[in-house]
Amino acid sequence: MPFRLGPVAAGAAIVVSFAGRSVAGDEAATEPAIRPTPLWLVAQLAPSPELAYGEATARFGLRWQLTPLLYSFGINRRLSPWRTFVVEPLVRQSGSVELFLSPEYLVRGSFLDGWLWRAGLRTYLPMIERGDYLSVSLGVSCYDFVGGAGASYEVGAYVLFGIAGAQVTVSPRSGPAQAIATLRLRYF
Numbered sequence: 001m002p003f004r005l006g007p008v009a010a011g012a013a014i015v016v017s018f019a020g021r022s023v024a025g026d027e028a029a030t031e032p033a034i035r036p037t038p039l040w041l042v043a044q045l046a047p048s049p050e051l052a053y054g055e056a057t058a059r060f061g062l063r064w065q066l067t068p069l070l071y072s073f074g075i076n077r078r079l080s081p082w083r084t085f086v087v088e089p090l091v092r093q094s095g096s097v098e099l100f101l102s103p104e105y106l107v108r109g110s111f112l113d114g115w116l117w118r119a120g121l122r123t124y125l126p127m128i129e130r131g132d133y134l135s136v137s138l139g140v141s142c143y144d145f146v147g148g149a150g151a152s153y154e155v156g157a158y159v160l161f162g163i164a165g166a167q168v169t170v171s172p173r174s175g176p177a178q179a180i181a182t183l184r185l186r187y188f
Helices: 007-019 038-044 089-093
Strands: 048-054 055-063 064-071 098-104 115-128 134-145 149-159 164-170 179-185
Touching: 055 115, 055 179, 064 089, 089 098, 089 115, 098 134, 134 164
Parallel strands: none
Antiparallel strands: 048 055, 048 179, 055 098, 064 098, 098 115, 115 134, 134 149, 149 164, 164 179
């Protein structure tokens, strides 16, 4: 007489056979060893070109960005969601909220008159392939330019793992930088 297991006994045998094995999802995740390097610093010094419009004049400009703090809600939950300064593109584009500082230079009169200083919050939302192929951002910021301060609102879209994108920043207060379109180039 052959030995047969009932459905419950067969299920129990399968559970017991896998009980001693580690499931891939249960393994500990390893935090990336990301830190500032000379190459990272050089990449941060590369500005993104922009075109500003205000006071019936268009001006060419350059924008840099620094991210002192970022919280990602789109990465593996076993990894720390917090990043400071160095942020991997996957962490940013897969869904995050960042505090950013953005010095900008607009060609305007003397060299010192062209600096615009901006600080704000921005969120990134993945659209296609966890943000690798397409992500969007929404942000708010405060700026100081030519002795005047104000608020700005922005929207952006990014491709190629967040390396290339387009941002539009609008400041309701009239002035020399009421609307800014930026071709955003970003490497971490």
